[in-house]
Amino acid sequence: MSEFTYTSPLAGVIKPGVYGASKTAPGVAILETWRSLYSIMPRNGQQSVVSGVTRERYGLPLPDIGRVTSNAEHSMIWSGLNQWMLAGALNETDINFPELADALKDMAALVDHSHARSIIRLSGSQARHTLAKLCALDTHPRSFSSNYSAATRMAHISTLIHQIDAAPLYEIYVPRAFARSFFSELCEAAAEYGYIAEPLRRDP
C-alpha cells in the first residue's frame, strides 16, 4: 500500500448515470478503465527477437501493423512506427516493469506509459456512429474489426483505438492531459443517441 493516492484524469468529471436523448435505451456506453501500459520500441533489427520474448512471457508476439494480439488479460497493441503498447489486465497493475525491462535489455526500449493515457471503453449499438463524429476512421467491419488497432486523431486529439470485439467494443487511449476535453467531445457526440457513463471502477 502506498501512502499516496491515485487520481484519475476524469475524477469528478465522469459521473455515473444515463445522459442525452434516450434515457431508456441509450445507444452508447462510456466506461473509464485503467490498465498498466508499456510502450515497447525494438532496437534496430531486434523486432523478431523482441516478439519472441513477449510471446514467451505473455503469449503475445508483436502483432502486425494495425493489429493487436491479446489473451484473456493482456493485449499487445501496435501503436505506431516501430512501437507497440503492452496493456495489462483491466484495472490491475500486474506487469512487472523491472523484470520486463530486464528481459528486453539491449533489445528494445521499454517506456512506462501507465499514467500517460486515459482509457475509455466505448460500446453500444451507436458506438460506430459516435466514432464517426469524432474521427475519420472507417469502422465498418470490412475495414476495422476485432483485434485491429489504429492511431488516429479524434476531436483534434491524437489517440490510439483498439477494437476488442465485434459487438463492437472499443478501447480508446487518450493522452491524459486531454482526457477531459476528449470526454466532453465524446459526450457531445453521443448525446443524440443517449449514453451511459461510468467512472473508473477501482483505482489501480
Add this chain to the structure above:
Amino acid sequence: MKYSLFNLIRNTFSGHSRWTPAWRDATPKTHYDVIIIGGGGHGLATAYYLAREHGIHNIAVLEKGYIGGGNAGRNTTIVRANYLLEGNQPFYEWSLKLWESLEQELNYNVMMSQRGVINLYHSDAQRDAYVRRGNAMLMHGSDAVLMKRDELRDMLPYLDYDNARFPILGGLMQPRGGTARHDAVVWGYARGADMRDVDIIQNCEVTGIRMENGAITGVDTTRGAIGANKIGLAVAGNSSRLAAMAGMRLPIESHVLQAFVTEGLKPLIDHVVTFGAGHFYISQSDKGGLVFGGDLDGYNSYAQRGNLPMVEHVLESGMAMMPSLGRLRVLRHWGGIMDMSMDGSPIIDKTPIDGLYLNTGWCYGGFKATPASGWCFAHTIARDHAHRYNAPYRLDRFMTGNLIDERGGGPRPNVH
C-alpha cells in the same frame, strides 16, 4: 476617355455606346525594351511606373490568361502597413501612401477604404509582441493604436468576449489600414499603363526565356517569340517555373491559400479584424459579402483549389471569434497560389542574369504591396539598382543571413 461624373452623364445620353476600352487588346510586337511577365497587380503597376516615372514606353506586359486572374483577383483585399522589421515597414508604409492617392493618380475608383485593421491578442506574450510592433510602426511614421478589451467591446461588439477558449484581451489597430477593390486595382493600372502606350497582351503564356552569353534576349510565348532587352518577372505563384526557364532555382515554394465570401448582407463588420488565437481574418466588401480567409493549406500546390480540412479549420476560427456568424452562409471559396519565400518576405532584385529582374516572395501579403512593388521594381529595372525601399529585399540575403523573418518561422515557407 477620362472618368468623371460629367462623362458618365454624357455617356448615359448616348446609351453608353461611346465608352472606349479601358485598355487595348494589343498584339505582340517583335521587340520591346522591357517585357514584364505577369499581368497581375504587380506586373501592371511595374509597367505603369516604368512608363510614368522612368519614361520607358516600349513595354509589354505578357499575361498567360486574363489580367488579374492570378492572386490579384483572388485575395482578401487587405491593405495595411503593420510590420515589425526594419526591412519591411518603410516599404509597406510607402505602399500605403501610394494607396492613399491611387484613385486620383489612376483616375479609376479602386475603392480604397481605410476602415482600420485590428489584430486581436489573447495573451500577454502576444500583447508584448504587438506593443513592440506598434512602436516600430510609430517610429517609422506609420499609425498604430493599442486597444484594450473594453474599447474593443464597444467597437466590435460581435466578437466572443465571454465564452472564448482563448479570451480576447485587446488589439493592435492600424486606423489607416483597410481594403480596396482588388479587380479595380488591376484594371486601373492596366488602363493607366495602356494610356502610356504599354502593350497589354493577354492569353500569352511565356514558355521560355531566351539568353545569349548570359544576357537576356527575349521570351518564347504561346503567341510566338518576342525580343526584349530586359525582362521583369512578376508572376507570383509561378515564379519558380519562370526562373527555371532561366536556369535558376529560387528560395520560393508555391502554396495554396483559400479565401471565402458569404452571401451579401447589410453592413455588419465595419473593419478588418484578425483573430489572434487561430488563423482567421474578416472584412465586409462594398457589395455586402463577408470576405475572409485563414492559413495556407500547408502543402505545395499549383491548383488554385484548396481542401476541406482547411475550410473547416478556417470556419472553426471564425465561429470561435464571432459566434453570430453561424447562420450566415458561405457563398463561394477558392484558392490562389502564393509565392511563399523562405523568410516570409519578398524579393525585388536583379538576378545574376543580365537583364533579368525578379519580383517574388509576396506570400499572402502582396496585394497591399502592389503600388510600392510596382514602383520599386520599375526603379530597379530602369536604374539597374534597388531603391532604398526595396534594398533589403535582396535575392542573396539567405546566403548572407540578412533574413527578414517577421514570424521567426525559419526556412519553412508554409509556416510564414
Add this chain to the structure above:
Amino acid sequence: MRINCPLCGERASDEFSYLGDATPGRPPSGASLKEWHDYVYLRDNPRGPHHEYWHHVGGCRAWLVIHRDTFTHEIFDVGLACDIEESVG
C-alpha cells in the same frame, strides 16, 4: 486529399503535416556554405510530380516521402522516409 500511409492505410490529409521537398540530400560534413544555403533555401518547386516529406503526426508518427502532383494533387506513391533513406544509404 487522402494519403495512403504505408502503416495506417488511407487517412484524410489533416492527420498529416507537411515539410516540403524531399529531393535534396543533406550536405555531407565539410560541405561549403553555398551547399548548405542551396540545401536549406533553394527549391525546384515544380508544377507537377514532386517528392515531398509529410509527417503522420495524427497517426503512427512516421515521416513519409510522398510522390504527388502539385497541380492535380494526384498521389503516385507513398513510402516511409526511413526505408527510402536506408536504401539510399
Add this chain to the structure above:
Amino acid sequence: MKEAAYRNSAGGLIDRDRPLKFYFDNVSYQGFAGDTLASALIANGVHLTGRGFKYHRPRGIYTSGTEEPNALVELREDARREPNTRATLIELYDGLSAMSQNRWPSLAFDILSVNNLLSPFLPAGFYYKTFMWPKQFWEKMYEPFIRRAAGLGRAANKPDPDRYERATLHCDVLVVGAGPAGLVAALAAARSGARVVLAEQDHRVGGHLLSTSTTLDSKSAESWSDDIRTEIEAFEDARLLTRTTVFGYYDHNILAAVERLADHLPVPGAHGARQKLWRIHASRVILACGAFERPLVFGNNDLPGIMLTSAARTYAMRYAARPGSRAVIFTNNSSGYDALADLAAGGVNIVAVIDPRSDIDSQSIAQAEAVGARILNRAVILGARGHLHVRGVDVDAAGVRERIDCDLLCVSGGWNPDVHLHSQTGTRPVWSPDIAGFIPAESRQRELSIGGAAGQFDLANALITARQRGLDAARECGFMSSAFDLPDVAKGSSAYSIEPLWRVAGYHGKALVDMQNDVKETDIGLSAREGYKSVEHLKRYTTLGMATDQGKLSNVNGLGILADELGFSIESVGTTTFRPPVLPVAIGVFAGSSRGQHFSPTRYTPMHDWAVRHGAKFVEAGQWLRPRYYPRDGEDMLAASCRETLATRNSVGLCDVSTLGKIDVQGADAPEFLNRLHSNGFARLPVGKARYGLMLREDGLVLDDGTTTRLAEHHYFMTTTTAEAAAVMAHMEYYHQAIWPQLDVQYCSVTEQWASMAIAGPNSRAVLQKVLTRIDLSNEAFPFLAATEFNLGNFRARLFRISFSGELAYELNVPAGYGESLWQALMNAGKEFGITAYGTEALGIMRIEKGHIAGPEVNGQTTAGDIGLGSMLSSKKEFIGRPLAAREALVDSAREQLVGIRCNDSSMRLYAGAHLVEPDKAAVIENDLGHVTSVTYSPMLKTWIALALLKGGTTNIGKTLKAVNPLMKHEVNVEVVSSQFFDPENTRLHV
C-alpha cells in the same frame, strides 16, 4: 388568416390533414405540411417576394428549387435570423415567420426603386468611374451609402444558439441526387452489395418526377420512387441521406455534404443538431443532380408572375398550388410543351405558346392542341407588361405584333445539366450543341454523371445508363451483380429538341440576365466594349453570376450573349470557374462543435484540481491551462506573484511544471543522436547527471532549450519548453527517420506520463527530505545537476537537481496519477516552512531576475549569440544548424544581443515591447537600438527590470538609454546592466 385561394382542392404531395399557419411580412397565411414557403405563398396568391439588388425592381418567385434568385427572405427571428433564405427550399413548419428584405419602407412601396429610374446612369461598373472627388467623400459619404444600399438581408447579431455536428462517412459508391437516375444507380450498386450512400437534398426522393404526372410501370412517380427508397433502405450497407446537399467535391473523392436535420422544425430538438456536415470518402461517385431550366432574356422578364415552366409545373403538380389562371408559355425547346398537360391539369388555362423556332415537332404541337393552347411560332416576347405582377405580354410573331393578356408567364430557354460538382474536380465542362448546354467533360476523379446532369433528357434511356453506371461502379469496387428490369416509362413526350435563344432582339424595357445582381443584357455589351471581354472579366465587371445563386440561371445566357457580342462561339468563350459550395452553406456547420470552449482541446495538468481548489488564476499556455498565481484575499496579480516569489526565495515554493515537454530517449546511438541534435555535447554526460542543452534549427537560429539527463548508459530523459514540445518531437523524428535512420535510437514523448513539480528555495531540501526519506539529498550526495530514479510508494519517481529560479531547487517527477497526492504531501511537509505554491508569474519574475531566456527571447529570430549562449556552440563536433549559424550577418557583433535593463527610478515601470534609444534622441526608427523583451517588477531588487535585445549587447553595460513606448505614450530612462540581476555568481544554487 386568409384562405389559400390558389390551392387546388385535390392532388399534390401535401398533407391536407396537417394545416400549418405561417407569416410573411407579419401577415398570416395557411399552408400544409409538405409545402415549401414558396408553394404556400403561391397557394395564397402571393407572388411579390423581394426587390432587386441594385434597381429595387419588384421580384417574385421564379423557380421551385436551389437556383432561386429572387424569393430570398429573412427567416426566423432574433439570434436565429437567417438572411437570404430561399423561399423555395424552406419546408413549411407551424408558426414559420419570414420577412422580405432589401426594401424600405415596404415591399410594395420601396423608396430605392427610384434607382430603377436612375438606372441609365448606373450601368455596370459605373462606380469605378466616379465617386472619386472630393477625395475624402469616398469614405465619409459615397461608400457608406453604397454599403447600406448593397447587401441583401440582415445578419443576426447574437451568437447562433443552435448546435452543429460533423461526421465522416466511408462508402464504395456515393450517388448524389435521388431523382429517377440516382435512385436506379443507387439501387444497382446496393444490390451488388457495395456500400452505398445516396444523398438527396429534398426530403423526398423522386426528383423532378414528383413534379409530373409521369407513371412508371403504371405506378405514380412518387410511389415508384418510394418503393425504391424502401428497397435501398433495407440494405444494411446502403444509406439514404435526405435533406442532404452534397456541396463540395474535393481531392481524392472527398465530398462534403450538409444534412439539414432541423431546418424544417421551429427549433432543433433537445440534444439534436441543426445541421450536420458530412465528409464523405467515396471510392466512386455518381452524380445524378439533374438539370436546371434556363430563363429567356426579353423585356421586363423579371416581373413577378414570370417563372420557369418547370417551376410552374412543380407548383401545380407537387403542391397543388396554381401559379396563375391564364398562362402564356415562352419556350424554345420541346420541354416547354411537356409541361402543358400537367399545368392544365393543375387548373392553369394556357392561352398561347410562344416559340421562336420555325419548325416544331408534331408531338409538341399535339401537346399544345390537347390543352387548347395556340402556338405562335417564329415568335418571341418583346416585353412583359405589368407593375407588381405580369398582366400581359407583347409578342412579335414573324413580324406581327400582338398583345396577349395573362397573369402567368412560363419561360423555358432549354436545360443546363447541373455540372457544378463535376466541375469542382478541376475540369471544365464542354459544350454540347445537341442540347445547347454544357455537359460534363472527362472525369479527373473516379466520378461519372448520369441522367439530366449528363444532358440525358430521355427518361427511359437515362434509366438504362443509370443502372449500368451503378453496376459498373460497384463492380469496380469488387461487387458483382446482374442487371435488373427497369420500369416501363409512359412515353408522352418527344425527343428533346432545342434552338438556343440567348436574347430577344428589339425587346423593350429592361432585359435581365442575372436577376439577383441586376445585370442587364446591355451591361454585357458595355463590358465587351470597354475591354472586359474574357468571361472572367465580364463576371467581375458586371457581377454576372456572383449572386447567391452563382449564376445557375444566368451564366449560360450571359455566355451566349457575350459570344454574340464578340462574334465568337460559345465554346470558345467558355464558362467561369465552378466553386464550392454548390449551394450556400451555413458557417456554423463547417465548424461543428468546435466553437466556444470547444474551439481547441484544453490540456489539464495532474495538479489542476488542487490549483482550482486553492483559488488559482489560470493562464493559457498553448492548449495547456497553467496556474498563473494563487491570490490570497484581495491580492492582485502583482501582489500575489511577488509574495510567491519572496516566499520561494526566502524559504520554499512549489510550482507545477508538468507542461514541459518530456522525451524518453534510448538506444545504442542515443548519445550520438543527442549530440547531433544539440549545439553542446551530450555523449560524455555522466550517468546520473543533467545538463542544460541548446538546439538550433538547420538555418542556425535557436529552436529550443531544455535539460537532458542521462539515466543510464543508453537512456536519456530530455525536457523541452512547453511551447516547443511538439515541434521538438517532430524535429527529432524527422532527423532520425529521414536523415539518419541508421542510428539505433528509440524515443517517445512521456510528457503525459509524469507530473512534474519544481520545489525551490533555501528550504526546499528540508521539505523534500521529509517526503523522500530514503534519499540522501545533501549537497555532497546530490549536488547541482544530479539526477536519480527511485521507488516511492508503489511507483517509480525521478528527481533532478535543476533550477530555473536560481535557488536551491529540485524537480520531482512522479506518475501523473500520483501528482496531486505528491503535491499535497509536499505542501503538508512544507507547512512548517511556509511553503507556497507559485504560478507562472512568479516563475517569470524569478527567471528574469536570473536572466534566463524564454519565449520572448527565443522567438525564431535570434541566434545563440544574441541570447548570450554563443559559448554553447561546440566547435568540436557537428550539430544541426552549425554551418548556417556562421553566416556573416548572423555573427555580426552589431546584432541586437541580450542585456538587462533596469529603471533608475524605481517608481517608474517598464513595458515589454518598448524600444531603446539614446536618452536624448527621438523615438524614430533611425535611433532604434533594440527592444525590451521581458519585463517584471523584481521584488528582490524592488524595481522594474527587464531583458532586452540591444545592438552591441553587453558592450553597452553601464549606459543610460531611454525605453520609448509611443504606442502607450510612455518613456523612461533605463540603465543597461547584466542580464543576471540576482545572484550573478549563482551561489544560491550550490548550497
